[in-house]
Amino acid sequence: xxxxxxALACVISLGGCATVEAxxxxxxxxxxxxxxxxxxxxLNKIELGMRIALDGxxxxxxxxxxxxxxxxxxxxxxxxxxxxxxxxxLLTQARSFVRNNDQxxxxxxxxxxxxxxxxxxxxxxxxxxxxxxx
Amino acid sequence: xxAAAILLIVEKGLSLATLLIQAGISAEPEIIALxxxxxxxxxxxxxPEELAANEARLDQLxxxxxxxxxx
Numbered sequence: 281x282x283x284x285x286x287a288l289a290c291v292i293s294l295g296g297c298a299t300v301e302a303x304x305x306x307x308x309x310x311x312x313x314x315x316x317x318x319x320x321x322x323l324n325k326i327e328l329g330m331r332i333a334l335d336g337x338x339x340x341x342x343x344x345x346x347x348x349x350x351x352x353x354x355x356x357x358x359x360x361x362x363x364x365x366x367x368x369x370l371l372t373q374a375r376s377f378v379r380n381n382d383q384x385x386x387x388x389x390x391x392x393x394x395x396x397x398x399x400x401x402x403x404x405x406x407x408x409x410x411x412x413x414x
Numbered sequence: 415x416x417a418a419a420i421l422l423i424v425e426k427g428l429s430l431a432t433l434l435i436q437a438g439i440s441a442e443p444e445i446i447a448l449x450x451x452x453x454x455x456x457x458x459x460x461x462p463e464e465l466a467a468n469e470a471r472l473d474q475l476x477x478x479x480x481x482x483x484x485x
Contacts, residue, residue: 324460327472334475341479354483365480368473375469 311391318386323378326393327371334364359403363396370396 312318337360344353370393377386460468 320462320465321460324465324468327465327468331468331472331475334472334479338475338479341483345484357483361480364476368476368480371469371472371476 311394312387314383314387317383318374318378318390320378322390323374326390330367330397337364363399363403366396367393 310316312322337357340349340353341357343349344357370389374386374389374393377383377389
């Protein structure tokens with residue numbers, strides 16, 4: 281049992297790093313503009329990218345709660361949450377604008393989401409969360 | 415959605431799915447999402463149903479991750 285827990289701790293620890301790496305590799309989204317309008321496919325792409333990343337971050341969070349992650353994990357999570365908590369209302373707006381093909385507003389909100397992703401990437405870097413391939 | 419972007423997401427998604435499975439966590443929802451994305455790409459566009467399902471899952475993940483940490 282102890283061996284299993286140790287193995288799980290290693291896997292989750294590695295998973296945390298890989299997750300953040302995956303997040304930042306995925307989240308290099310292009311800025312929207314009038315010549316590059318926000319389509320449902322673009323929205324789907326950014327949402328799927330965030331979804332995969334958040335699934336991993338959720339695993340990191342759980343390993344932190346279980347005491348299996350590094351000592352600074354709580355501080356790291358709070359730092360990242362400062363940005364991820366601003367995403368849901370923007371997503372709600374972006375979805376509405378894209379569905380109504382309100383491109384002027386969709387572009388503004390979409391670019392705010394892209395900027396927020398860049399910000400929480402910076403927060404994770406500043407918190408010492410290992411990232412590669414950025 | 416261009417093929418390179420899809421391949422990048424699929425590659426990262428599969429890497430993450432492997433880690434989730436190794437950690438004893440179900441990766442099924444993410445694998446289904448990847449399949450849906452590839453299917454959508456073949457059709458040329460995402461359907462409203464696929465988009466809605468993807469969004470519902472993302473909303474749940476955001477809510478889970480953004481919740482306060484227990485003391």
